[in-house]
Amino acid sequence: MQSHLQDFILVLDFGSQYTQLIARRIRELGVYSEIRPFNLSLDDIRGAAPKGIILSGGPSSVYDADAPLPPRGILELDIPVLGICYGLQVMGHFLGSERSEERRVGKECRSRWSPYH
Numbered sequence: 001m002q003s004h005l006q007d008f009i010l011v012l013d014f015g016s017q018y019t020q021l022i023a024r025r026i027r028e029l030g031v032y033s034e035i036r037p038f039n040l041s042l043d044d045i046r047g048a049a050p051k052g053i054i055l056s057g058g059p060s061s062v063y064d065a066d067a068p069l070p071p072r073g074i075l076e077l078d079i080p081v082l083g084i085c086y087g088l089q090v091m092g093h094f095l096g097s098e099r100s101e102e103r104r105v106g107k108e109c110r111s112r113w114s115p116y117h
Contacts (some may be wrong), residue, residue: 008032010050014058014068014086022056042071046110047080052080055087061072062086062093069093 005073009026013019013035026033034048038055045053052111060067075094083091 006032006050007051008034009052009054010040010045011035011054011056012038012087013059014038014056016057016059016085018084019056022054025111026054027087038068038070040070042077045071045074045077047110050079052082053077055083055090057082057085057087060086062089063099087099 009031011019011033012022016022023033023035029110034050036044038058055070055074058068059114069090072094072106075091081091082091
């Protein structure tokens with residue numbers, strides 16, 4: 001991957017069915033984006049110099065024995081990172097979060113965490 005002459009967003013693909021849609025929506029906002037595999041090396045990411053990184057979703061769990069993970073130093077590159085679904089799991093895993101057995105979904109979850117209640 002080579003350095004770009006223009007600003008761009010790097011989308012790392014973990015197998016989500018929405019990865020292409022994410023990249024397309026970014027482009028529709030007038031920002032160039034590229035999709036690359038999740039295991040792109042830190043050197044390649046640094047060399048490309050993206051303005052931001054999106055970790056896409058995917059069908060895995062970070063707790064799977066063969067979970068797809070990006071390079072561990074990805075959060076230390078001084079580049080903004082957005083995790084979507086599985087990508088957010090990866091970020092939490094790298095930052096030391098722990099899984100809760102309690103599951104909350106839907107309206108109950110929204111009302112519990114809402115700043116407006």
